[in-house]
Amino acid sequence: MIFKEYTDRIANASAEIRFLRWLAGGLAALALLLVITTLRLIGSERVVLLPPEVNRTMWVSGSQASKEYLEEMGFWYAGLALNITPATSEYQNSLFLKFAAPSEYGRLQAEMGARAEFLRKNNVSTQFAVRSISVDAPNNRVALHGTLYTWTSDKKAGERSAVYMVGFKLINGRLYVSDFRETSDQDPFGGTAAGRT
Structure with a gap:
């Protein structure tokens, strides 16, 4: 037992x-x-962004952003830089520069400052009416095609077709402006000068 x-x-x-x-x-x-x-999963996280009005999905992942996000942000930055009056230039430039890539901050500050000074000295206002937007997603660049209207005091001084390129850098999931310049319809992204973007 x-x-x-x-x-x-x-x-x-x-x-x-x-x-x-x-x-x-x-x-x-x-x-x-x-x-x-x-x-x-490391490095493949995707941040879903929600603008005030949601018409389509946007995302940022690693060093890339969705075409839709680049398009929206390019339009917004171009508006800050080009829809400007002497009275609003200082505020709009400071807002634009808040989102400048740290490596390009000095250059963008000098360019935006020179443009603002020209607008104030000559009492000039500009407005950019966008017709179309081209996106170079692999290089994080946006080209905005449209018409640039210029006013001196309260008189229309001219209008012309113009193309502006906005280049971006993604740093820690946040989109920063690294380049902003006028290009052309034949070369909307400024050729191979992607070194700044």
Whole structure:
């Protein structure tokens, strides 16, 4: 009787040990699967952005942004830089420069400052009416095609077709302006001068 009780205890202990070994092995396999999954997800996170009015989805992932996001932001930055009066130039330039890429801040500040000074000295206002937008998503650039209207005081001084290119850099999931300049219909992205973007 004592021998049978002893062998039953050994059998139960062996069964418990076997079960715990299987459980430990399963948990180790699950931990390995979680590590592999986590490693595969590193760098592939996608931030979904919501503008005031949502018409289409936009995203930023790694060093790329969706075509729709580039288009919206290019339009907004061009509006800040080109729909401008002498009275609003200082505020709009400071707002524009808040989103300038750190490596290009000095150059963009000098260019925007010179343009604002010209507008103030000559009492000139401009308005840019966008007709179409081209997007170079792999290089994070947007070309805006439209008409630039110019007023001196309260008189229309002229209008002309123009193309402006806005280049972006993605830093830590945030879009910064790295280039803003006038280009042409034949070369809307400014050729291979993507070094600034």
